[in-house]
Amino acid sequence: MNRSGLFSVLLFIFDVVYNNVTASSSCNDVGSKSTMLRLKRHLLCEYDSEVRPVQNNNNMTRVTFRMVPHFLHFNNEEELFELHTWIAMAWHDSHLTWDPEQYDNIKWIPVSGYQIWVPDILIHNERIGESSLGHSQAKGWVEKQGMVQWLTAAKYTTYCFADNTWWPYNTMNCTIQVGSWSHSGDEIELISLQNASFEIESKDVEWDLLKMYVTKWEGRYKYNFGSTAKMLSYHFILRRHWGIIRIAYISPTIVLMVMTLTALWLEPKSFERMVIVNLNFICHLLCIQDIHWEVPKSGFNVPKLIIFYESSFAIASFALILTSILRHLQDLTTEPPTWISIGTTTILRSRIGQILLLSILDPAVTAKIEIDADDNTDLVQSNNKKSPWRYVIVLVGWFAFLSVLLAYIVLLSTCFPTYYTVIP
Incomplete structure (x- = not known):
């Protein structure tokens, strides 16, 4: 190796040693500084924050x-x-x-x-x-x-x-x-x-x-x-939280249920019943549309409140259709078929039928039933001045009301959400 090559090697070694010594002395040469600074320099001088x-x-x-x-x-x-x-x-x-x-x-x-x-x-x-x-x-x-x-x-x-x-x-x-x-x-x-x-x-x-x-x-x-x-x-x-939910989603279900039962309680010919059944049908549609936008898009299990609204909407549709049919029957002047007359007479002559008649008929007919129930063999055809279908309408109305009431009781017990149905 010639002198120039040897000199280059020595110069490189000297540079490496000098840099290491300088770095080491500059990192640790803090004798004139505070104790805290000396300690941190001692701990962090060659510390690598990337190494565990x-x-x-x-x-x-x-x-x-x-x-x-x-x-x-x-x-x-x-x-x-x-x-x-x-x-x-x-x-x-x-x-x-x-x-x-x-x-x-x-x-x-x-x-x-x-x-x-x-x-x-x-x-x-x-x-x-x-x-x-x-x-x-x-x-x-x-x-x-x-x-x-x-x-x-x-x-x-x-x-x-x-x-x-x-x-x-x-x-x-x-x-x-x-x-x-x-x-x-x-x-x-x-x-x-x-x-x-x-x-x-x-x-x-x-x-x-x-x-x-x-x-x-x-x-x-x-x-x-x-x-x-x-x-x-x-x-x-x-x-x-229960406070917001009760006002937004739970209260309307109670209102709609009461509207449906109230409509079925009223006389089919009354103007109020026709107004309530139509308003009830529209309110059900609006509530279902609102819930459609509020129900979470993720998660599992279909909300039971949706089943409640769906069933209640079906009942409201039934009440609207039934009201239209009963109003049409009241306008009929023809006598009901024999099998309908016999069935209606049999039911009204029973103990349950007499209880229903006591609450829906005029005092004269009620008094006659109380005196002798066996004389009501032609009950359906009596009082033809009003409507030959009147007692059939009354009987259908009562069955509809009681059936809907029972359906709502079942829905309330199985599908109605409350704050206490969710167990933490």
């Missing part, structure tokens, strides 16, 4: 995780659950230990998120682009043994798993699933420190938080098929 802080790469980092909910909100239009919360984490960093006696008995120091390694615990079932976590702006505390305490604010947004059986008093399981984004379960273990009881400072005005619980989930690791991913699932069980 363990002496052996096979060692597991155990991270204690606690979620402190502050505010929750459910967007009905987009069906999104939004949670604002505080996140508290703690883990051991073997690279951040010191002897307090060498640094004026300093036992802990504050650090920023960009200075040290922070476990990338993120939500895995988010609405993409909606969640946020401020690790880089957050502050932490490091104790002398290397224990790191971390507190930051987070916003999580996800979809909910809704049970619409008793809608609008439906319940929703809104799950926030958190875990490490780039480390497998063999590298990071999440340990939940969630308390059994907690209070949320600010609640949603439309939804009540019934309870919150935590479960563990394990699955195949997305980056390495030979490893597993371990996560924590925070379940928030929500139920719609």
Whole structure:
């Protein structure tokens, strides 16, 4: 090797050694600075925030995780659950230990998120682009043994798993699933420190938080098929607040039911009955149309309130058609067929029929029945000055009213939602 080549090699070696010595001295030469600054320079001088802080790469980092909910909100239009919360984490960093006696008995120091390694615990079932976590702006505390305490604010947004059986008093399981984004379960273990009881400072005005619980989930690791991913699932069980629902959805069902029964109670020939049955039919259509836009598009089970409205709409249609038929029968002057006359007479001569007649006929006929019920053999053909179909109409009207009343009782007992039908 000639002299020029040898000189170039020596110059390169000198440059490398000089740069290392200069960097080392500039990083640690803080003898004239404060004790806190010397300690932070000592700990963070050659610290790499991208490397998991363990002496052996096979060692597991155990991270204690606690979620402190502050505010929750459910967007009905987009069906999104939004949670604002505080996140508290703690883990051991073997690279951040010191002897307090060498640094004026300093036992802990504050650090920023960009200075040290922070476990990338993120939500895995988010609405993409909606969640946020401020690790880089957050502050932490490091104790002398290397224990790191971390507190930051987070916003999580996800979809909910809704049970619409008793809608609008439906319940929703809104799950926030958190875990490490780039480390497998063999590298990071999440340990939940969630308390059994907690209070949320600010609640949603439309939804009540019934309870919150935590479960563990394990699955195949997305980056390495030979490893597993371990996560924590925070379940928030929500139920719609009763005050708003009672006015918007429950009260109209009672009004429509009363309108239908009232229409069937009135005389078929009356103008009021015709007005009520038509108005009742229109109101049912409007309520069904309104519910169509309000029922959640996701979730499982058909709401029983939809079945109630559907059945009530069928009953309202029946009441409208029956009213039209009975009004037409009252205008007929021909005698009813023999089989109708015999059937009607048999029913009206029975004990139940006499009770019905006592409440619907004029006093003269009622008095005659009370004296001798056996003389009512030609009851249907009597009093022809009014209508030969009058008693048939009365009997059909009573059967219709009682049948509809029974149908509504069954619907109320099986399909009518209340705040207490949903068991947390």
